[in-house]
Amino acid sequence: MRLMMTHSTIKQLTIKAILEYIEDNIEVKSIDIESIVCFSGYSRRYLQSLFKSHMGVPIGRYIQLRRVSRAAVLLRLTSLSLASIAGKLCYDSQQTFTREFKKNTGFTPLQYRNSNLWTFKNLTGPKEPSIVIPKPKLCYLDENKFKGMPMSYEEDIPFWGENSDKKWNYVKKYFTENKESYIAISHDVNPSARKKVRIKLIFWFEKERHNHTTGVLTAGTYAKFEYTGSIKNYIHYINNVYMNSLPFYGLQKKNVYDLEIIHKDKDDSYRFEYYLPICNKT
Structure with a gap:
């Protein structure tokens, strides 16, 4: 039994190392099965069998x-050019990138960039051997015109x-200085010419302030995700939501404000409710 557990552990560690290697090198060099063989020291046949049995592909x-x-x-x-993106991800040409992207998503890169909906069909985020895909609860929210403090x-x-x-320093300060048990935040994203994204958010407030701004939470269907834990782990959870949960459940994101409600309990733990605006399933 002990030998079986040890063998199983080695397999898990091997898969974990391969997944990390792929993430670390995806923008560094062209990766294929041969580079994984050289990295791991295992045979091509063994690696294919091991990876397929644990990851399903x-x-x-x-x-x-x-x-x-x-x-x-x-x-x-981002607003990076197609040539820049192809180069960053080590495609041998922009044409190869365009062909592979359309084959997997059904869209050309420009069609995908300009779509009013963000579809996640055939996409996948960084995986772990024991990854748990968050399950959404679909709900309907009425239109809500809100005002609050902007931040970017x-x-x-x-x-x-x-x-x-x-953002998070303000959240912590807010709970320290106010008796309220929660704070509501809405986000918007703006493409950047660099490999960065400009995030604009609004902290909802009932009372008008000198630097307030306004926004509208659109009426419609939202995918609700709930998480309890640390801020650091919540950030990883949201990344998992976008890159693994939305593709798994076939959901498409609208280009409108989301809603994030953060609670701080008496034991200083955080509870998060994240409402993501969605359209029909793909």
Whole structure:
């Protein structure tokens, strides 16, 4: 039994190392099964069998989907040229990039960038051997005209929240200085010419302030996600929502404000409710 557990652990660690290698190198060099063989020291046949049994897809297919998925994010959240994106993701030409992107998403890169909906068909985020895909609850929200304090900052792509301290420091300060048990926030994103995204948000307030701004939460269907835990883990959870949950459940995001409600409980833990505006399933 002990030998079986040890063998299983080695397999899990091997898969984890391969997944990390792919993420670390996806914008560094062209990755294929041969580069994974050289990295791991295992045979091609063994790696194909191991990866397929744990991840459900062949290594080559996973690499292809991760590259297309990273390209999709860059198309939606930046104004980088197609040639720049193709180069960043190590495609041998813009034509190869366009062909592979359309084959997997059904859209040309420009069609995908200019669409009113953000579709996630055939996309996949960074995976882990034991990943749990968040399950949404679909709900309807009425239109809500709100006002509040604006804030903006830039985030890197891929998004891991490393530059969002401005937002979270304000959230912590708010709960320290106010008796309210929650705070509501809505976000909008603006493409950047660099590999960054400009995030604009509004902290909802009932009382008008000197620097207030207004917004409208559109009436419609929202996918509700709930999470309890630390801010750091919540940021990873939201990344999982966008890149794994939305593709898995076939949901499309509208280009309108979302809604995030953050609660702070008496034991200083955080509860998050995230309402993501969606259209019909793909």
